[in-house]
Amino acid sequence: MDRSALVEMTGISVAFGPVQALQSVDLRLHPGEVHALMGENGAGKSTLIKTLTGVHPVDAGEIRVRGEPVAFAGPAAAQAAGISTVYQEVNLCPNLSVGENLLLGREPRRAGRIDWRGVRRRAAEVLGRLHLDVDPSSPLGAHSIALQQLVAIARAVEVEARVLVLDEPTSSLDASEVAELFRVVRRLRESGVAILFVSHFIEQVFEISDRMTVLRNGRLVGEYATADISRRQLVSAMVGRELEVLEQLDRAPAEPAADAEPPVLAATGLGRRGAIEPVDLAVRPGEVVGLAGLLGSGRTELARLLFGADRADTGELTVGGRPVRLRTPRAAIDAGIAFSPEDRKAEGVVADLSVRANIVLAMQASRGWMRRIPRRKQDELARRWIELLDIRPADPDALLGNLSGGNQQKVLLARWLITQPRLLILDEPTRGIDVGAKAQIQALVAEQAREGTAVVFISAELDEVVRLSDRVLVLRDRRPVAQLAGEDVELDRVMELIATGGGARA
């Protein structure tokens, strides 16, 4: 046994029904260290975290904290043992104050009543320890997501946490917010807390972590010191195959003659008050148009207008040269437009239906309920697309809600690709999914374009937008800033336009 380990998990196995989520996995956390847990979607990271935090019981294996074997009956028991968790989505109450959130459920009391002055004092103390300059009496909802995240961390460490689990804490933060978060994480590390850090962002992992554990398909690949492993080694440990899929996608730019063809979709002055200022945009067959901009720049809002998910209040749209009014998604689908929304869980996934039913949903919807797709055809479509997109598990009867994020995304892509759309709008199709699936999806987009589909591609990862797009529309503060084409589609240019709006150029 390793004397210095604060938490030692050995031989952890967990099964959900027939699915073996974890098989004999080890994990050690040391005080004063940031330990990254790495793996593709479906590798078992979340399951492992949940066994550590008492959410899932283990089928086999042992968890020791400070050398003592423990069996957590629930999250509260884990917390009592000094293990605190901050999840990806902030699980706090935005209508309460920062201080109330920090101490919710463990407010200092005096004579059976909450001692509000004590709450404020204790909250200020905790915030001060992390060097966070926030007024404890301000409502939590008034602050940015990043700050709410930091408050969640402060809450987690307020209980004298010895182990802090951070599950994808940075996925909705921008660069400066990430820096702020890391400053807090480092401070906690110095104070001797063991930190388990889960993230898809490889650069961040290398920046913050001291050690990492890599999982693949529910099994342990290995534990590495961050200093001893290269990015390439890490990625191949996670993906488990040589990285041909990750090779640079060399997309030939769209045929210059494309101008002769009418655009699949053309928007003139398309806008919606409060969402996006009027935009001109044309997408031709076989062309990938990227929408680049920060979160809240209006990229999602524009995509929703193009699909009729929201109604435009100004401007005109033509599809294949003919003017149309897209009042509903249904009208857009009938015009050959497909849309994979940003918020997969809320707007895409029908969790309690099977993978098969989800794949055929859009096609079935456009046929109407009277004309059911024959079962054999459904099976054939599901099998073909599961294989084509490498969806795992390769079981058409699995409920979609049980699949990992990346595999859910592939199912949603399959849902639209079987309808053979003329225009494919993809809003963040690669967000929160692992390297392997990401590369597969990028390759798929390139292939669709090669086959003549027009694509509108949105991603927060600018290098991805730049790599895939023939043209890029840059958005900033809900306004179109510039359109780049050909040689001009370049990461630096896009970043500069996003940063300055083009005003500071020249």
Next chain:
Amino acid sequence: MRDLLRRPVWPLVALLLLNLAVMPSFFAVRLQDGRLYGSLIDILHNGAPLALAALGMTLVIATRGIDLSVGTVVAISGAVACTWIASSPDPASPGTALTGIGLALALAAALGAWNGFLVARLGIQPIIATLVLMTAGRGLAQLVTDGQIITVNNGFFAGISGSALLAVPLTVVVAAAVYALVALVTRRTALGTLVEAVGINPEASRLAGVRSQSIVWTVYVFAALCAAVAGLMISSNVNAADANNAGLWLELDAILAVVIGGTSLAGGRYSIAGTLLGALTIQTLTTTIYSVGIPPEVSLVFKALVVILVFLAQAPKVRALMRRRRRRRDDAPPPAATAVPAETAGSGR
């Protein structure tokens, strides 16, 4: 045993066995004047209105909705049919009865469309939207009957509940036919899947091009039609329309039947067979109260106890507890899926 507990069959079986113990002739069925008679036939006959109301409710609940106006629509449909028959110049003719039935169904469809309009079009929460009709509709029924109990004497109308087809009471035939039709339609078309999709994730369904509004609209109209047929059965049974009491609280029994049948009130996956079982269970329970001779003043308490028992037995926590006890008794611990104790954790390696 575990499978039996998971399916909602056992309460029905248990109730039937209890009846058999009290009254050995309980399962006897005899043929008389071309119609079957017996306690089991009575359960089916008396349970038909509830089974129909619960069927409509199942689809509504599957779309994340609920329809509180079912009982009221029962009263309205009986009131409209009986008032029409009673006030017509030829109150005994089949034609008059048919027109009255047609009017009742048409009005019910309109009321269902109203519910659908509030829920699907205006986006009002279903419980509020249908509460409007639940309360206001009784007033409408009283307006139709002028506050009186309307009695009719029409052989055709009485035949809805009094006649038999191939010895089977017509009520049972009608209910069975509607169940078969819905099972067929939802399975053979994509309606079942689309209803579930809308119930599980309305926004995702909309963005996938599902016409959620018309689906929601349709299920409310269907639920109202089911309630109207139930109302015709009930008023035909007594040859009268009682605007105050007909179908009173029927919506709650219908919801109960759906839930006993295993359909979640959160919407999504539903089970038509489960609802049928649920409705029969509730009706059998009512029959049991009479046959076992439970005093009327404690009959509701008895009903409540049975319902609580059924739900407890279906609750995942209780089931897990029973499994664990059984395993301990069996003295052969298999690799536990839910248990955490260290001794079983070690045995897996």
